[in-house]
Amino acid sequence: MSITTHVVRSLTNDVAGELTSETLLKLANREIGAIHVRGYYPVDISEKVAQQAINHQALGHYHKQHTSSVGRVYMPHIDTKWDPELTNKYHDQAQPAIEDVRSMFHPYLSPVDRVRLELQELWPAGANLMRLRGRSCFVGAFRVFQPQTSEFYPHNDAIDQETDAPEIEGILNQLVANIYLQVPDEGGNLQLWMREPTEEETKTILDVEGLEPDTVEPPVVEIHPEAGDLIIFSPRMLHAVTAGQGKHRVGAAAFIATKGPQEPLVYWS
Numbered sequence: 001m002s003i004t005t006h007v008v009r010s011l012t013n014d015v016a017g018e019l020t021s022e023t024l025l026k027l028a029n030r031e032i033g034a035i036h037v038r039g040y041y042p043v044d045i046s047e048k049v050a051q052q053a054i055n056h057q058a059l060g061h062y063h064k065q066h067t068s069s070v071g072r073v074y075m076p077h078i079d080t081k082w083d084p085e086l087t088n089k090y091h092d093q094a095q096p097a098i099e100d101v102r103s104m105f106h107p108y109l110s111p112v113d114r115v116r117l118e119l120q121e122l123w124p125a126g127a128n129l130m131r132l133r134g135r136s137c138f139v140g141a142f143r144v145f146q147p148q149t150s151e152f153y154p155h156n157d158a159i160d161q162e163t164d165a166p167e168i169e170g171i172l173n174q175l176v177a178n179i180y181l182q183v184p185d186e187g188g189n190l191q192l193w194m195r196e197p198t199e200e201e202t203k204t205i206l207d208v209e210g211l212e213p214d215t216v217e218p219p220v221v222e223i224h225p226e227a228g229d230l231i232i233f234s235p236r237m238l239h240a241v242t243a244g245q246g247k248h249r250v251g252a253a254a255f256i257a258t259k260g261p262q263e264p265l266v267y268w269s
């Protein structure tokens, strides 16, 4: 075994414990597998807002077969389904949805707003909200996993599969930041494979949004997040969420596109 191979391997599976310019640049380059900051957000506020998300009037469900048991608060871009009307609806709702999510954390800074500000400060070229065809995107969706029944099968997320808006040109990598507001004691684990899906797997994912878990090798990294934790990883690579026991699993999520260190990051949900 060559030394180089060994070094590359161990770096890729490495999970950094701090959010810094260095860990962020390494993650964007896929030199580390994830950034996991424990205790990023106060648990008492997290639990209160998790309850509000579970009972929210805008709680709906993802549209694909394997994700339809997972709830989300406000429409994420993936549910625009290349449909002009749904795309209009998504952009019309974006700003009021951002404001409503922000208000749920009032008088505190929301965890997604905090991530947005910190990444803006840490990334060499700063950061902005994503615009598609000049229109603002929503960011800060809550994901609500029902106890026992909700899970995300192994899948990946890539914005170029959802839109051909000119603004996505030049995207080199996609990251996702999840801040966990409530997590069951058992299950609700995040699994990472550190590889992109094959062509055939991609077809299945586009079709039903997930691979049958027994058709994929065991994950390379598995993390049981605690309420209040922040995890950032590369969702263009395969990842999954296991079923949790006993209570809802609620997270706040933001996708982040990178076009290299000389270009600002962009955010959306």
Ligand SMILES: O=C(O)CCC(=O)C(=O)O
Residues within 6 Å of the ligand: 143, 152, 157, 176, 178, 189, 190, 235, 239, 240, 241, 251, 253
């Ligand atoms: O909730 C999580 O841990 C990750 C969910 C997921 O699939 C994503 O953020 O893209």
Ligand SMILES: [Fe+2]
Residues within 6 Å of the ligand: 155, 156, 157, 235, 239
């Ligand atoms: Fe995902």
